[in-house]
Amino acid sequence: MKEHDQAAILVYDDNIEVRPLEYIKEKLGCAVASQDSLTKIWDTPEEDEAWEHLQKYKKCGHSHQINIL
Structure with a gap:
């Protein structure tokens, strides 16, 4: 990498x-x-409801997210 590279x-x-x-x-x-x-297809109340039963399996602890700007 060079200086000032993202x-x-x-x-x-x-x-x-x-x-x-x-x-x-x-x-x-x-x-x-x-x-x-x-996101337009999956980020809906209907999708949240459909996957609600899996919340009990959600990993405890920290979640990591990477944002690419």
């Missing part, structure tokens, strides 16, 4: 990685591009 910080349970943002965009481009479309 970076993505990936946080895992056992380590943290700093990667060039271009690497992340290249590897996750399809997933990031589809996120808005899937």
Whole structure:
């Protein structure tokens, strides 16, 4: 990486990685591009109700989210 390059910080349970943002965009481009479309379909009260029974299996502890700007 060069000075002033944008970076993505990936946080895992056992380590943290700093990667060039271009690497992340290249590897996750399809997933990031589809996120808005899937949110419209899946982020609804009906979907929440359909998956409610799985909440008891939700992992306790911390959840990690990575935002790519």
